Amino acid sequence: MWQTWVSSYRLYFQMVSASIRAQMQYRYAFFMNILGWAMSYAGTAVTMWVMLHSFESIEGWTLWELIFLFALAILSWGVCVLFFFHFRSLDQYIVNGTFDRFLVRPIHPFFHFMAMKFDIGAFGQLLFSVLALSIAFWKLELSWGFVKWAVLFGAVMGGALIQGGILVLISAMAFWTTRSERFYWVVMFPTKSMMNFPLTLYPRLLQWFFIFIVPFAFVNYLPALFLLEKSHPSYSPLWGTLSPFVGLIFFWFCFRIWMAGLNRYKSTGS
Amino acid sequence: MSLIEVKELSKQYFIAKRQEGMGGAIRSLFHREYLTKIAVEDVSFSIDAGEMVGYIGPNGAGKSTTIKMLTGILVPTSGEVRVGGLIPYQERQKNARQIGVVFGQRSQLWWDLPTIESFELLKQVYFVSDGQYRKNMDIFTEILGLDEFYQTPVRQLSLGQRMRADIAASLLHNPSILFLDEPTIGLDVVAKERMRTFIQEMNKERGITVILTTHDMSDIEKLCKRMILIDQGRVMYDGLLSKVKDHFGKMRILIVDLERDNPQLRVQGAELIREEGLRKWFRFNKEEYTAAQIINRVSEQAEIVDLALDEPEIDAIIRQMYEEGF
Numbered sequence: 001m002w003q004t005w006v007s008s009y010r011l012y013f014q015m016v017s018a019s020i021r022a023q024m025q026y027r028y029a030f031f032m033n034i035l036g037w038a039m040s041y042a043g044t045a046v047t048m049w050v051m052l053h054s055f056e057s058i059e060g061w062t063l064w065e066l067i068f069l070f071a072l073a074i075l076s077w078g079v080c081v082l083f084f085f086h087f088r089s090l091d092q093y094i095v096n097g098t099f100d101r102f103l104v105r106p107i108h109p110f111f112h113f114m115a116m117k118f119d120i121g122a123f124g125q126l127l128f129s130v131l132a133l134s135i136a137f138w139k140l141e142l143s144w145g146f147v148k149w150a151v152l153f154g155a156v157m158g159g160a161l162i163q164g165g166i167l168v169l170i171s172a173m174a175f176w177t178t179r180s181e182r183f184y185w186v187v188m189f190p191t192k193s194m195m196n197f198p199l200t201l202y203p204r205l206l207q208w209f210f211i212f213i214v215p216f217a218f219v220n221y222l223p224a225l226f227l228l229e230k231s232h233p234s235y236s237p238l239w240g241t242l243s244p245f246v247g248l249i250f251f252w253f254c255f256r257i258w259m260a261g262l263n264r265y266k267s268t269g270s
Numbered sequence: 271m272s273l274i275e276v277k278e279l280s281k282q283y284f285i286a287k288r289q290e291g292m293g294g295a296i297r298s299l300f301h302r303e304y305l306t307k308i309a310v311e312d313v314s315f316s317i318d319a320g321e322m323v324g325y326i327g328p329n330g331a332g333k334s335t336t337i338k339m340l341t342g343i344l345v346p347t348s349g350e351v352r353v354g355g356l357i358p359y360q361e362r363q364k365n366a367r368q369i370g371v372v373f374g375q376r377s378q379l380w381w382d383l384p385t386i387e388s389f390e391l392l393k394q395v396y397f398v399s400d401g402q403y404r405k406n407m408d409i410f411t412e413i414l415g416l417d418e419f420y421q422t423p424v425r426q427l428s429l430g431q432r433m434r435a436d437i438a439a440s441l442l443h444n445p446s447i448l449f450l451d452e453p454t455i456g457l458d459v460v461a462k463e464r465m466r467t468f469i470q471e472m473n474k475e476r477g478i479t480v481i482l483t484t485h486d487m488s489d490i491e492k493l494c495k496r497m498i499l500i501d502q503g504r505v506m507y508d509g510l511l512s513k514v515k516d517h518f519g520k521m522r523i524l525i526v527d528l529e530r531d532n533p534q535l536r537v538q539g540a541e542l543i544r545e546e547g548l549r550k551w552f553r554f555n556k557e558e559y560t561a562a563q564i565i566n567r568v569s570e571q572a573e574i575v576d577l578a579l580d581e582p583e584i585d586a587i588i589r590q591m592y593e594e595g596f
Contacts, residue, residue: 022382
């Protein structure tokens with residue numbers, strides 16, 4: 001058991017490093033990609049700044065608090081992109097038949113598919129978010145003890161797992177419908193944009209939905225409440241400390257659905 | 271017990287029926303009707319260790335579906351499959367260690383990386399020891415000339431090179447069974463010959479059992495003693511290739527382009543099997559008449575602009591087997 005873990009671990013790193021070398025073959029695309037993402041996020045941040053200029057605050061959140069909230073979401077999204085972004089294009093593998101090769105090899109197909117790509121385009125997200133978080137940290141004059149740093153770390157890990165879970169779920173759709181990429185643009189993209197603003201901006205039902213059904217609130221809003229010592233009328237900021245656990249449970253659930261989809265694929269071969 | 275046992279194997283697909291127009295598209299979101307398509311029906315055969323078997327049939331006959339069930343990609347609807355004592359769809363990963371698979375149309379190599387790196391990754395995937403890896407790579411390089419393109423990314427390889435790399439990759443972990451799905455499709459004569467020699471060698475030297483699906487009768491002729499013919503999901507023939515060849519291999523097809531159409535064109539000893547405008551197809555038995563005789567008889571009745579001589583293709587053979595029974 002221990003040996004299998006170690007060798008899987010090594011195999012993962014070997015495949016990941018192969019994926020990085022493959023992506024580095026397209027250097028120009030790589031740098032443009034990073035620049036593109038960083039610019040697009042900077043654009044959103046500037047929009048926030050313009051808005052806050054006339055409103056002072058949104059739902060009691062000041063400009064730099066909002067930037068913090070936004071950058072926290074992008075940071076965990078960046079980590080998620082590294083590992084899971086290619087899951088959205090599972091449909092291409094299924095339609096052109098290349099998915100079958102994951103099923104004729106003696107390793108777990110989920111693990112194999114996950115290890116096929118390590119999306120270094122995510123450096124755009126990571127670059128922007130670390131920079132933005134640092135500036136916000138300085139502007140808000142924060143000083144944290146160990147607990148808050150641990151909660152931040154947990155939020156990034158949990159957030160990556162929650163968003164990764166959604167990507168896995170979207171990719172599982174390909175097993176039933178032979179489509180996944182378009183679900184990404186319909187589901188993930190708008191939801192992520194909503195998370196750039198405080199949850200209290202939205203109707204109560206939607207807030208409930210993002211806490212208990214699709215736990216996006218654990219990606220940035222709830223941890224930010226705890227980290228910035230803010231409050232919500234009904235949910236305690238302590239909920240924000242639960243992100244990694246919520247992430248694990250949610251991801252496991254999405255993984256089970258993916259495996260159920262794989263079983264369906266094996267009986268239809270669509 | 272044989273190495274591969276297939277008993278009354280069937281596979282049905284359910285395909286969503288497409289409905290016409292916008293209204294249909296919306297309706298199908300909520301309610302779908304399914305059509306049942308039988309891909310493989312009641313197929314039985316057994317293959318012994320060391321055999322080379324041609325699994326042939328026209329497009330959509332169920333060849334790939336059978337291979338997918340033998341490799342564990344698909345779960346059968348009913349019937350039994352055993353490969354080396356394992357049930358592939360239940361012990362897929364274990365089965366993967368004893369088989370090698372090559373899909374002619376799709377590479378299993380890492381597209382953007384130098385070819386040699388795919389081998390190194392597969393070494394890890396299959397936990398191949400350093401010694402075995404080096405030994406195998408030496409042999410494959412010698413026979414297939416892999417070193418010509420070790421450093422070239424897979425996407426830049428020619429089709430022939432890519433197939434050579436693919437088949438070597440499938441044998442890296444010393445499988446006892448090799449599945450080849452259209453291994454020579456699109457290759458030129460020289461590349462085809464090279465592939466066939468390699469397959470033959472692996473079978474002879476290592477006793478690898480080979481199951482080969484193909485359109486190309488000459489693949490089968492060069493490699494296999496036995497062929498299993500499948501059409502519309504059913505086994506039409508399972509037996510010696512020589513028997514089929516004796517029976518059908520003596521037929522030849524003469525294709526002629528005429529200058530003017532002659533509806534009264536009748537050729538003694540040859541049968542007009544197809545015509546498209548001025549182009550006619552005649553089938554004759556080469557043991558009864560020579561091609562020259564048939565050409566003479568045609569040219570007595572009409573001016574020939576161009577001609578070609580052909581062996582019957584697998585589709586034609588199957589059609590003939592249908593008509594005459596086998």
